[in-house]
Amino acid sequence: MSEHELRVSKIRNGTVIDHVPGGQALNVLAILGIDGSGGEEVSVGMNVPSDRLGRKDIVKVEGRELSQDEVDVLSLIAPDATINIVDEYEVVDKRRLDPPEFVEGILSCPNRNCITTDDEPVDSKFEVLDDEVRCVYCETIIREDLADHIDT
Amino acid sequence: MRHEHLVTAKQLSRADVEAVLDRAAEIAANPAAVRERHSDALLGLLFFEPSTRTKMSFETAIKRLGGDVVDMGSVDSSSVKKGESLADTVRVIEGYADALVLRHPRQGSAQMASEFVDVPLVNAGDGAGHHPTQTLLDLYTMREAADGLDDLTVGIMGDLKYGRTVHSLANVLTNFDVRQHFVSPESLKLPRSVRYDLHEAGAKVREHTDLETILPELDVLYVTRIQRERFPDENEYRAIAGEYQIDEETLEQADDDLVVMHPLPRVDEIAPEIDETDHARYFEQAHNGVPVRMALLDMLLENARGDAE
Numbered sequence: 001m002s003e004h005e006l007r008v009s010k011i012r013n014g015t016v017i018d019h020v021p022g023g024q025a026l027n028v029l030a031i032l033g034i035d036g037s038g039g040e041e042v043s044v045g046m047n048v049p050s051d052r053l054g055r056k057d058i059v060k061v062e063g064r065e066l067s068q069d070e071v072d073v074l075s076l077i078a079p080d081a082t083i084n085i086v087d088e089y090e091v092v093d094k095r096r097l098d099p100p101e102f103v104e105g106i107l108s109c110p111n112r113n114c115i116t117t118d119d120e121p122v123d124s125k126f127e128v129l130d131d132e133v134r135c136v137y138c139e140t141i142i143r144e145d146l147a148d149h150i151d152t
Numbered sequence: 153m154r155h156e157h158l159v160t161a162k163q164l165s166r167a168d169v170e171a172v173l174d175r176a177a178e179i180a181a182n183p184a185a186v187r188e189r190h191s192d193a194l195l196g197l198l199f200f201e202p203s204t205r206t207k208m209s210f211e212t213a214i215k216r217l218g219g220d221v222v223d224m225g226s227v228d229s230s231s232v233k234k235g236e237s238l239a240d241t242v243r244v245i246e247g248y249a250d251a252l253v254l255r256h257p258r259q260g261s262a263q264m265a266s267e268f269v270d271v272p273l274v275n276a277g278d279g280a281g282h283h284p285t286q287t288l289l290d291l292y293t294m295r296e297a298a299d300g301l302d303d304l305t306v307g308i309m310g311d312l313k314y315g316r317t318v319h320s321l322a323n324v325l326t327n328f329d330v331r332q333h334f335v336s337p338e339s340l341k342l343p344r345s346v347r348y349d350l351h352e353a354g355a356k357v358r359e360h361t362d363l364e365t366i367l368p369e370l371d372v373l374y375v376t377r378i379q380r381e382r383f384p385d386e387n388e389y390r391a392i393a394g395e396y397q398i399d400e401e402t403l404e405q406a407d408d409d410l411v412v413m414h415p416l417p418r419v420d421e422i423a424p425e426i427d428e429t430d431h432a433r434y435f436e437q438a439h440n441g442v443p444v445r446m447a448l449l450d451m452l453l454e455n456a457r458g459d460a461e
Contacts, residue, residue, distance in 0.1 A: 113279050115260040120237050122264050129348075137260025138281060139345040 009043050014062040016084040016091070017074065022047045024077050025057035027147035031073050032061065040064065053080065073106050075099040076133060077147050099128050107133065107142070107149045114138035124151075153451050156459075157266040157273040161284040161320035162349065166327035169301075173292050175447035176440075183216060186446065190453055191218035196249030198224045198241065199276070200232065200256040205416060206276050206286070209441035210253050210449075217446055222248050239268045246271045251452060254278075272452040280314040280343075286415055287320040289444040290374070293437040297411040298371055302329040305369050309335035310376030310396060310421065312342045317415040318376055319346050326353035333366045334359045337392045340378065362395065367405050373398070375414045375421050399423035403431060413437050 020028055025044050034040050041062035050056035066074070066083065074081060075097035085093040105123035109116050115137050116124045126133040132143040142149055153168040164172075179186055195214040199207050211221050224230050224245065232241065238261060245252060246269040254262050255276040262275030262282070277283045295301050306325060312318050312334055323346070325332055332355060334342055341359060342350075350357050360366055367373070378396055383389035397420060398412065414422055414434040426432050 111259060113257070113259050115238070115256075115258040115264045115278075118238070118258060120264060121239050122267070134345065134348070135260065137263050138279075139259070141344045141348060 009060075010089055011041075011043065011060045011062045011086050012089055014041075014060065014064050014086055015066055016086055017059040017061075017078070018056070018082045018084060019050065019053060019080050020057040020059060020078045021053065021080070022055035022057055024147065025059050027077055027150070028057070028059045028074065030147065031070055031077075031150055032064070032066070034061065069103075069106055071097060072100045072103050073150055076103065076128065102127055102136070103133065106151055107146075108151055109135045109138060109140055110142060110149055111135065111138045111140040114140065154455060155452070156455065157262075157275075158284050158448065158452070159262045159266050159273070159275050160282040161287045161324045162282075164284065164288075164324055164327075169288065169291060169324060169327060172288055172444065172447050172451065173295060175451065176288075176292055176443040179446050179450075180440075180443040183443075183446075186217055186450065188218040189450060190214070193217065193219035193250045193449075193453055194248065195219060195221045195449065196224070196245045196252040196271075197221050198245060198252060198254045198256075200227050200238075200254075200261075201277065203255055203276070205438050205441060206255065206283075207253075209438075210274075210276065210445055212442050213445035213449055216442065217450060219250075238265060242269050242273070250456065251449065272456050274448070274452070277316055279316070280319075281316050282320045283316040283415075284320050284324075285441070285445055285448060286317045287324050288448065289437060289441045290317070290321055290413065290415070291324065292440050292444050293413060293433055294372055294411065296440075297433055298409075301325075304328070304371045305331045305333070306372045306374060307333045307335055307363065307366060307370040308374045308376075309363060311340045311378050311382065312336040312346075312376075313340040314379060314382060315376045318374075319343070321374065322346055322355075323349055323353075326350060326355045331356045332358075333370070335361070335363050335366070335396070337361065337378075337395070339392075340382070363402070364405070367402075368407065370406065370410055372411045372413060373406070375412065375418075377414075377417070377419055377421055380419075393420070397421055397423065398426060400425050400429070403429075406431070 025046050043060040045058040047055045081097050083095045084091045104125045107126050125136040132141050134141045153171045242265045251272040253274045253276045254265055257279050259279040259281040261278045266273045378393050380389050410431050411433050412431040
Protein backbone atom coordinates (compact mmCIF):
# COMPACT_ATOMS: atom_id res chain seq x y z
CA MET A 1 0.00 0.00 0.00
CA SER A 2 1.43 3.38 -0.92
CA GLU A 3 2.05 6.24 1.47
CA HIS A 4 -0.75 8.26 -0.20
CA GLU A 5 -3.36 5.59 0.35
CA LEU A 6 -2.52 5.42 4.04
CA ARG A 7 -4.11 8.85 4.40
CA VAL A 8 -7.45 7.06 4.36
CA SER A 9 -7.83 4.46 7.07
CA LYS A 10 -8.01 0.77 6.20
CA ILE A 11 -11.33 -1.03 6.36
CA ARG A 12 -11.95 -4.52 7.66
CA ASN A 13 -14.68 -5.78 5.33
CA GLY A 14 -16.23 -3.91 2.47
CA THR A 15 -15.38 -2.12 -0.75
CA VAL A 16 -12.67 0.33 -1.72
CA ILE A 17 -13.37 2.36 -4.83
CA ASP A 18 -10.04 3.68 -6.00
CA HIS A 19 -8.87 5.84 -8.90
CA VAL A 20 -12.02 7.95 -8.93
CA PRO A 21 -11.43 11.25 -10.80
CA GLY A 22 -10.63 14.08 -8.40
CA GLY A 23 -13.77 15.74 -7.09
CA GLN A 24 -16.15 12.86 -7.87
CA ALA A 25 -16.13 11.15 -4.48
CA LEU A 26 -19.32 12.81 -3.30
CA ASN A 27 -21.04 11.72 -6.49
CA VAL A 28 -19.87 8.18 -5.84
CA LEU A 29 -21.51 8.37 -2.43
CA ALA A 30 -24.67 9.70 -4.06
CA ILE A 31 -24.70 6.75 -6.46
CA LEU A 32 -24.36 4.38 -3.53
CA GLY A 33 -27.17 6.19 -1.75
CA ILE A 34 -24.93 7.05 1.17
CA ASP A 35 -25.65 10.36 2.88
CA GLY A 36 -24.54 9.46 6.38
CA SER A 37 -28.05 9.05 7.72
CA GLY A 38 -27.83 5.26 7.53
CA GLY A 39 -24.92 5.08 9.92
CA GLU A 40 -22.56 3.58 7.34
CA GLU A 41 -18.86 3.72 8.10
CA VAL A 42 -17.28 5.55 5.21
CA SER A 43 -13.83 6.99 4.58
CA VAL A 44 -13.26 9.45 1.78
CA GLY A 45 -10.04 10.82 0.36
CA MET A 46 -10.30 13.67 -2.09
CA ASN A 47 -7.73 15.00 -4.50
CA VAL A 48 -4.97 12.78 -3.22
CA PRO A 49 -1.92 12.44 -5.50
CA SER A 50 -2.09 9.63 -8.05
CA ASP A 51 0.56 8.40 -10.49
CA ARG A 52 -2.13 7.42 -12.98
CA LEU A 53 -4.61 10.29 -12.67
CA GLY A 54 -2.57 13.12 -11.18
CA ARG A 55 -5.22 13.64 -8.53
CA LYS A 56 -7.78 11.08 -7.50
CA ASP A 57 -10.50 10.42 -4.97
CA ILE A 58 -10.87 7.24 -3.00
CA VAL A 59 -13.97 5.93 -1.22
CA LYS A 60 -13.92 3.14 1.35
CA VAL A 61 -17.21 1.70 2.55
CA GLU A 62 -17.32 -0.71 5.45
CA GLY A 63 -19.64 -3.71 5.18
CA ARG A 64 -20.97 -2.99 1.74
CA GLU A 65 -20.67 -4.61 -1.70
CA LEU A 66 -21.85 -2.95 -4.89
CA SER A 67 -24.73 -4.05 -7.08
CA GLN A 68 -24.28 -4.32 -10.85
CA ASP A 69 -26.44 -1.19 -11.34
CA GLU A 70 -24.18 0.76 -9.03
CA VAL A 71 -21.09 -0.51 -10.84
CA ASP A 72 -22.63 0.46 -14.20
CA VAL A 73 -23.28 4.02 -13.08
CA LEU A 74 -19.89 4.31 -11.44
CA SER A 75 -18.30 3.35 -14.75
CA LEU A 76 -19.89 6.42 -16.33
CA ILE A 77 -18.38 8.96 -13.96
CA ALA A 78 -15.23 7.05 -13.05
CA PRO A 79 -14.27 4.83 -15.99
CA ASP A 80 -10.75 4.28 -14.65
CA ALA A 81 -11.85 3.33 -11.16
CA THR A 82 -10.87 0.08 -9.54
CA ILE A 83 -13.10 -1.77 -7.12
CA ASN A 84 -11.36 -3.65 -4.37
CA ILE A 85 -13.26 -6.12 -2.23
CA VAL A 86 -11.76 -6.27 1.23
CA ASP A 87 -12.06 -9.20 3.65
CA GLU A 88 -10.32 -9.09 7.04
CA TYR A 89 -8.18 -6.12 5.91
CA GLU A 90 -6.98 -7.98 2.81
CA VAL A 91 -7.93 -7.20 -0.79
CA VAL A 92 -9.46 -10.47 -2.00
CA ASP A 93 -10.73 -9.26 -5.37
CA LYS A 94 -9.73 -6.34 -7.56
CA ARG A 95 -11.78 -5.32 -10.59
CA ARG A 96 -11.58 -2.65 -13.26
CA LEU A 97 -14.85 -1.22 -14.49
CA ASP A 98 -16.21 -2.28 -17.84
CA PRO A 99 -18.72 0.29 -19.10
CA PRO A 100 -21.97 -1.36 -20.22
CA GLU A 101 -23.52 -0.72 -23.64
CA PHE A 102 -26.70 0.58 -22.02
CA VAL A 103 -27.79 1.76 -18.58
CA GLU A 104 -31.46 1.41 -17.68
CA GLY A 105 -33.50 3.12 -15.02
CA ILE A 106 -30.61 4.86 -13.30
CA LEU A 107 -30.30 8.18 -15.12
CA SER A 108 -33.00 10.79 -15.66
CA CYS A 109 -33.27 12.35 -19.10
CA PRO A 110 -32.70 16.11 -18.83
CA ASN A 111 -34.97 16.74 -21.84
CA ARG A 112 -38.24 17.77 -20.26
CA ASN A 113 -40.03 16.81 -23.46
CA CYS A 114 -38.71 13.24 -23.44
CA ILE A 115 -41.40 10.57 -23.14
CA THR A 116 -39.53 9.01 -20.21
CA THR A 117 -40.28 12.11 -18.13
CA ASP A 118 -44.01 11.45 -18.52
CA ASP A 119 -45.95 9.09 -16.33
CA GLU A 120 -45.44 6.13 -18.67
CA PRO A 121 -44.55 2.55 -17.68
CA VAL A 122 -41.04 2.78 -19.08
CA ASP A 123 -37.60 3.15 -17.53
CA SER A 124 -35.06 5.58 -18.86
CA LYS A 125 -32.50 3.90 -21.11
CA PHE A 126 -29.22 5.41 -22.20
CA GLU A 127 -26.71 4.15 -24.72
CA VAL A 128 -23.17 4.51 -23.39
CA LEU A 129 -20.90 6.21 -25.91
CA ASP A 130 -17.18 6.96 -25.56
CA ASP A 131 -17.38 9.85 -23.10
CA GLU A 132 -21.09 10.56 -23.00
CA VAL A 133 -24.46 8.85 -22.90
CA ARG A 134 -27.46 9.16 -25.20
CA CYS A 135 -31.13 8.71 -24.39
CA VAL A 136 -32.49 5.81 -26.43
CA TYR A 137 -35.88 7.53 -26.63
CA CYS A 138 -35.32 11.22 -27.35
CA GLU A 139 -31.61 10.92 -28.31
CA THR A 140 -30.51 13.71 -25.98
CA ILE A 141 -26.79 13.43 -25.31
CA ILE A 142 -25.40 14.08 -21.83
CA ARG A 143 -21.71 14.73 -21.61
CA GLU A 144 -21.02 17.08 -18.72
CA ASP A 145 -22.25 16.72 -15.15
CA LEU A 146 -23.47 13.19 -15.68
CA ALA A 147 -23.73 12.65 -11.95
CA ASP A 148 -26.43 15.35 -11.77
CA HIS A 149 -28.76 13.05 -13.73
CA ILE A 150 -28.37 9.97 -11.59
CA ASP A 151 -31.55 8.73 -9.90
CA THR A 152 -30.52 8.08 -6.34
CA MET B 153 -37.39 -3.32 -46.46
CA ARG B 154 -37.79 -5.65 -43.52
CA HIS B 155 -38.80 -3.59 -40.50
CA GLU B 156 -41.65 -4.19 -38.08
CA HIS B 157 -42.02 -0.50 -37.25
CA LEU B 158 -40.81 2.79 -38.69
CA VAL B 159 -39.70 4.87 -35.71
CA THR B 160 -36.81 6.97 -36.97
CA ALA B 161 -35.38 7.66 -40.38
CA LYS B 162 -32.04 6.46 -39.07
CA GLN B 163 -33.17 2.87 -39.27
CA LEU B 164 -33.56 3.21 -43.05
CA SER B 165 -30.65 1.99 -45.13
CA ARG B 166 -30.07 3.16 -48.67
CA ALA B 167 -31.62 -0.09 -49.89
CA ASP B 168 -34.69 0.49 -47.68
CA VAL B 169 -35.16 3.99 -49.04
CA GLU B 170 -34.79 2.87 -52.63
CA ALA B 171 -37.22 0.00 -52.09
CA VAL B 172 -39.92 2.33 -50.74
CA LEU B 173 -39.36 4.99 -53.39
CA ASP B 174 -39.35 2.44 -56.21
CA ARG B 175 -42.58 0.95 -54.89
CA ALA B 176 -44.08 4.43 -54.58
CA ALA B 177 -43.17 5.17 -58.20
CA GLU B 178 -44.86 1.94 -59.32
CA ILE B 179 -47.98 2.83 -57.38
CA ALA B 180 -48.02 6.40 -58.70
CA ALA B 181 -47.73 5.08 -62.25
CA ASN B 182 -50.55 2.58 -61.82
CA PRO B 183 -52.68 3.23 -58.74
CA ALA B 184 -55.49 1.02 -60.07
CA ALA B 185 -53.27 -2.04 -59.63
CA VAL B 186 -53.31 -1.71 -55.83
CA ARG B 187 -56.87 -0.49 -55.39
CA GLU B 188 -58.02 -3.61 -53.49
CA ARG B 189 -54.63 -4.75 -52.24
CA HIS B 190 -55.38 -4.24 -48.54
CA SER B 191 -59.16 -4.25 -48.57
CA ASP B 192 -59.27 -5.94 -45.16
CA ALA B 193 -56.83 -3.57 -43.48
CA LEU B 194 -57.67 -1.02 -40.82
CA LEU B 195 -55.18 1.70 -39.98
CA GLY B 196 -55.31 3.18 -36.48
CA LEU B 197 -54.73 6.93 -36.45
CA LEU B 198 -53.46 8.27 -33.14
CA PHE B 199 -52.79 11.97 -33.51
CA PHE B 200 -52.08 13.65 -30.21
CA GLU B 201 -51.09 16.85 -32.06
CA PRO B 202 -52.89 18.73 -34.81
CA SER B 203 -52.10 17.58 -38.33
CA THR B 204 -53.53 18.21 -41.75
CA ARG B 205 -51.24 16.82 -44.45
CA THR B 206 -49.75 13.88 -42.60
CA LYS B 207 -53.02 12.63 -41.19
CA MET B 208 -55.03 13.10 -44.37
CA SER B 209 -52.36 11.57 -46.56
CA PHE B 210 -52.17 8.45 -44.37
CA GLU B 211 -55.94 8.24 -44.50
CA THR B 212 -55.92 8.68 -48.27
CA ALA B 213 -53.12 6.13 -48.64
CA ILE B 214 -54.87 3.32 -46.79
CA LYS B 215 -58.17 4.04 -48.52
CA ARG B 216 -56.48 3.96 -51.93
CA LEU B 217 -55.14 0.54 -50.96
CA GLY B 218 -58.71 -0.57 -50.29
CA GLY B 219 -58.51 -0.30 -46.49
CA ASP B 220 -60.01 2.05 -43.95
CA VAL B 221 -59.13 3.90 -40.75
CA VAL B 222 -60.10 3.85 -37.12
CA ASP B 223 -59.39 7.30 -35.77
CA MET B 224 -58.81 8.11 -32.13
CA GLY B 225 -60.10 11.61 -32.83
CA SER B 226 -58.96 14.62 -30.92
CA VAL B 227 -57.20 14.29 -27.60
CA ASP B 228 -60.00 16.24 -25.96
CA SER B 229 -62.54 13.57 -26.85
CA SER B 230 -60.37 10.55 -26.00
CA SER B 231 -59.46 8.65 -22.86
CA VAL B 232 -56.18 10.57 -22.82
CA LYS B 233 -58.22 13.32 -21.23
CA LYS B 234 -58.90 10.90 -18.37
CA GLY B 235 -55.19 10.41 -17.82
CA GLU B 236 -54.63 7.22 -19.81
CA SER B 237 -50.97 6.58 -20.60
CA LEU B 238 -49.74 6.38 -24.17
CA ALA B 239 -48.57 2.83 -23.53
CA ASP B 240 -52.12 1.81 -22.60
CA THR B 241 -53.67 3.68 -25.51
CA VAL B 242 -51.54 1.95 -28.14
CA ARG B 243 -52.08 -1.45 -26.52
CA VAL B 244 -55.83 -0.94 -26.75
CA ILE B 245 -55.90 0.37 -30.31
CA GLU B 246 -53.63 -2.41 -31.63
CA GLY B 247 -56.52 -4.73 -30.89
CA TYR B 248 -58.67 -2.77 -33.34
CA ALA B 249 -56.24 -2.01 -36.13
CA ASP B 250 -53.72 -3.79 -38.37
CA ALA B 251 -51.20 -0.95 -38.15
CA LEU B 252 -50.85 2.24 -36.14
CA VAL B 253 -49.78 5.75 -37.07
CA LEU B 254 -48.71 7.87 -34.11
CA ARG B 255 -48.09 11.58 -33.79
CA HIS B 256 -47.26 12.76 -30.30
CA PRO B 257 -45.72 15.92 -28.83
CA ARG B 258 -43.15 14.01 -26.76
CA GLN B 259 -39.77 13.05 -28.20
CA GLY B 260 -39.21 9.30 -28.08
CA SER B 261 -42.94 8.57 -27.92
CA ALA B 262 -42.89 6.42 -31.05
CA GLN B 263 -39.90 4.44 -29.82
CA MET B 264 -41.64 3.78 -26.52
CA ALA B 265 -44.98 2.94 -28.15
CA SER B 266 -43.32 0.50 -30.54
CA GLU B 267 -42.09 -1.48 -27.53
CA PHE B 268 -45.68 -2.13 -26.44
CA VAL B 269 -47.32 -3.28 -29.67
CA ASP B 270 -46.98 -6.12 -32.16
CA VAL B 271 -48.75 -4.50 -35.12
CA PRO B 272 -46.59 -2.20 -37.30
CA LEU B 273 -46.28 1.29 -35.84
CA VAL B 274 -45.29 4.32 -37.90
CA ASN B 275 -43.93 7.49 -36.34
CA ALA B 276 -45.77 10.45 -37.84
CA GLY B 277 -43.79 12.97 -35.79
CA ASP B 278 -42.59 12.83 -32.17
CA GLY B 279 -42.14 16.34 -30.84
CA ALA B 280 -38.86 17.79 -32.09
CA GLY B 281 -37.54 14.29 -32.75
CA HIS B 282 -38.19 12.58 -36.07
CA HIS B 283 -40.66 12.42 -38.93
CA PRO B 284 -39.46 9.55 -41.11
CA THR B 285 -42.38 9.35 -43.54
CA GLN B 286 -41.98 13.05 -44.33
CA THR B 287 -38.38 12.26 -45.17
CA LEU B 288 -39.38 9.46 -47.51
CA LEU B 289 -41.68 11.77 -49.46
CA ASP B 290 -39.01 14.48 -49.40
CA LEU B 291 -36.56 12.03 -50.95
CA TYR B 292 -39.11 10.87 -53.48
CA THR B 293 -39.66 14.47 -54.55
CA MET B 294 -35.95 15.19 -54.61
CA ARG B 295 -35.21 12.08 -56.65
CA GLU B 296 -37.87 12.95 -59.21
CA ALA B 297 -36.79 16.58 -59.44
CA ALA B 298 -33.03 16.10 -59.45
CA ASP B 299 -33.01 12.80 -61.32
CA GLY B 300 -31.37 10.82 -58.53
CA LEU B 301 -30.11 11.22 -55.00
CA ASP B 302 -26.35 11.13 -55.54
CA ASP B 303 -23.92 13.91 -56.35
CA LEU B 304 -26.25 16.52 -54.93
CA THR B 305 -25.65 19.67 -52.91
CA VAL B 306 -28.56 20.23 -50.54
CA GLY B 307 -29.17 23.32 -48.42
CA ILE B 308 -31.43 22.90 -45.39
CA MET B 309 -32.56 26.22 -43.91
CA GLY B 310 -34.69 27.43 -41.02
CA ASP B 311 -35.35 25.93 -37.59
CA LEU B 312 -32.78 23.17 -37.51
CA LYS B 313 -32.92 22.77 -33.75
CA TYR B 314 -36.55 21.80 -33.30
CA GLY B 315 -37.39 20.82 -36.88
CA ARG B 316 -38.09 17.10 -36.83
CA THR B 317 -38.28 16.90 -40.61
CA VAL B 318 -34.74 18.30 -40.76
CA HIS B 319 -33.41 15.76 -38.27
CA SER B 320 -34.80 12.84 -40.24
CA LEU B 321 -33.74 14.22 -43.60
CA ALA B 322 -30.18 14.98 -42.48
CA ASN B 323 -29.79 11.46 -41.16
CA VAL B 324 -31.08 9.70 -44.25
CA LEU B 325 -29.10 11.83 -46.69
CA THR B 326 -25.93 10.34 -45.21
CA ASN B 327 -26.80 7.18 -47.15
CA PHE B 328 -26.24 9.07 -50.38
CA ASP B 329 -23.45 11.10 -51.96
CA VAL B 330 -24.87 14.41 -50.79
CA ARG B 331 -23.13 17.55 -49.53
CA GLN B 332 -25.29 19.07 -46.80
CA HIS B 333 -25.29 22.80 -45.99
CA PHE B 334 -27.24 23.87 -42.92
CA VAL B 335 -28.41 27.48 -42.71
CA SER B 336 -29.93 28.85 -39.53
CA PRO B 337 -29.66 31.51 -36.84
CA GLU B 338 -27.09 30.60 -34.19
CA SER B 339 -29.87 29.92 -31.71
CA LEU B 340 -31.55 27.35 -33.97
CA LYS B 341 -28.57 25.28 -35.10
CA LEU B 342 -28.67 21.50 -35.29
CA PRO B 343 -28.93 19.72 -31.94
CA ARG B 344 -25.97 17.81 -30.61
CA SER B 345 -27.58 14.42 -31.27
CA VAL B 346 -27.97 15.10 -35.01
CA ARG B 347 -24.42 16.46 -35.24
CA TYR B 348 -23.24 13.27 -33.55
CA ASP B 349 -25.02 11.09 -36.10
CA LEU B 350 -23.72 13.12 -39.03
CA HIS B 351 -20.19 12.94 -37.67
CA GLU B 352 -20.46 9.19 -37.09
CA ALA B 353 -21.73 8.72 -40.64
CA GLY B 354 -18.83 10.74 -42.05
CA ALA B 355 -21.26 13.15 -43.72
CA LYS B 356 -20.10 16.11 -45.77
CA VAL B 357 -21.58 18.93 -43.74
CA ARG B 358 -21.13 22.69 -43.39
CA GLU B 359 -23.05 25.17 -41.28
CA HIS B 360 -23.89 28.78 -42.13
CA THR B 361 -25.86 31.67 -40.75
CA ASP B 362 -26.72 33.12 -44.14
CA LEU B 363 -27.80 31.59 -47.40
CA GLU B 364 -26.12 34.03 -49.75
CA THR B 365 -22.68 32.47 -49.90
CA ILE B 366 -23.74 28.94 -50.69
CA LEU B 367 -26.94 29.50 -52.66
CA PRO B 368 -25.25 29.31 -56.10
CA GLU B 369 -23.88 25.83 -55.26
CA LEU B 370 -27.21 24.30 -54.32
CA ASP B 371 -29.22 21.77 -56.31
CA VAL B 372 -31.92 21.64 -53.62
CA LEU B 373 -32.99 24.22 -51.04
CA TYR B 374 -35.12 22.71 -48.28
CA VAL B 375 -36.81 25.49 -46.29
CA THR B 376 -38.51 25.04 -42.92
CA ARG B 377 -40.57 27.38 -40.83
CA ILE B 378 -38.83 29.38 -38.14
CA GLN B 379 -41.25 28.83 -35.33
CA ARG B 380 -42.37 32.07 -33.78
CA GLU B 381 -43.44 30.28 -30.60
CA ARG B 382 -39.79 29.39 -29.88
CA PHE B 383 -38.83 33.01 -29.32
CA PRO B 384 -39.57 34.72 -26.02
CA ASP B 385 -39.23 38.13 -27.68
CA GLU B 386 -41.35 38.92 -30.76
CA ASN B 387 -38.84 41.53 -31.97
CA GLU B 388 -36.05 38.98 -31.84
CA TYR B 389 -38.14 36.64 -33.96
CA ARG B 390 -38.91 39.34 -36.51
CA ALA B 391 -35.27 40.30 -36.84
CA ILE B 392 -34.22 36.73 -37.49
CA ALA B 393 -37.16 35.56 -39.56
CA GLY B 394 -36.62 38.31 -42.09
CA GLU B 395 -33.17 36.93 -42.86
CA TYR B 396 -34.58 33.54 -43.83
CA GLN B 397 -37.21 34.41 -46.37
CA ILE B 398 -37.04 33.34 -49.99
CA ASP B 399 -38.33 35.56 -52.77
CA GLU B 400 -37.48 36.10 -56.42
CA GLU B 401 -34.72 38.54 -55.56
CA THR B 402 -33.13 35.97 -53.24
CA LEU B 403 -33.12 33.37 -55.97
CA GLU B 404 -31.43 35.60 -58.55
CA GLN B 405 -28.13 34.06 -57.50
CA ALA B 406 -29.45 30.50 -57.63
CA ASP B 407 -28.96 27.90 -60.31
CA ASP B 408 -31.82 27.81 -62.83
CA ASP B 409 -32.47 24.18 -61.87
CA LEU B 410 -32.59 24.82 -58.13
CA VAL B 411 -35.39 22.85 -56.51
CA VAL B 412 -37.12 24.62 -53.59
CA MET B 413 -38.85 22.35 -51.10
CA HIS B 414 -40.75 22.89 -47.85
CA PRO B 415 -42.56 20.35 -45.63
CA LEU B 416 -45.39 22.90 -45.13
CA PRO B 417 -47.18 24.62 -43.58
CA ARG B 418 -45.31 27.76 -44.55
CA VAL B 419 -45.97 31.14 -43.06
CA ASP B 420 -43.82 33.68 -44.85
CA GLU B 421 -40.55 31.79 -45.46
CA ILE B 422 -41.31 31.49 -49.17
CA ALA B 423 -42.96 34.37 -50.97
CA PRO B 424 -46.04 33.40 -53.02
CA GLU B 425 -44.29 34.72 -56.15
CA ILE B 426 -42.03 31.63 -56.01
CA ASP B 427 -45.03 29.31 -56.34
CA GLU B 428 -45.35 29.90 -60.06
CA THR B 429 -41.66 29.41 -60.82
CA ASP B 430 -40.01 26.16 -61.89
CA HIS B 431 -38.15 26.13 -58.59
CA ALA B 432 -41.24 25.42 -56.48
CA ARG B 433 -41.85 21.77 -55.60
CA TYR B 434 -43.55 22.01 -52.20
CA PHE B 435 -47.11 21.32 -53.29
CA GLU B 436 -45.96 18.41 -55.43
CA GLN B 437 -43.95 17.32 -52.38
CA ALA B 438 -47.11 17.28 -50.24
CA HIS B 439 -49.02 15.32 -52.91
CA ASN B 440 -46.23 12.74 -53.04
CA GLY B 441 -47.10 11.83 -49.47
CA VAL B 442 -49.88 9.61 -50.73
CA PRO B 443 -47.99 7.20 -53.02
CA VAL B 444 -45.04 7.13 -50.63
CA ARG B 445 -47.23 6.28 -47.64
CA MET B 446 -49.15 3.77 -49.77
CA ALA B 447 -45.84 2.07 -50.56
CA LEU B 448 -44.73 2.10 -46.95
CA LEU B 449 -48.03 0.76 -45.61
CA ASP B 450 -48.11 -1.87 -48.32
CA MET B 451 -44.66 -3.10 -47.30
CA LEU B 452 -45.27 -3.00 -43.55
CA LEU B 453 -48.63 -4.74 -43.83
CA GLU B 454 -47.12 -7.39 -46.10
CA ASN B 455 -44.31 -7.94 -43.58
CA ALA B 456 -46.82 -8.28 -40.76
CA ARG B 457 -48.96 -10.67 -42.78
CA GLY B 458 -45.90 -12.77 -43.60
CA ASP B 459 -44.98 -12.94 -39.93
CA ALA B 460 -48.50 -14.00 -38.97
CA GLU B 461 -48.61 -16.86 -41.50
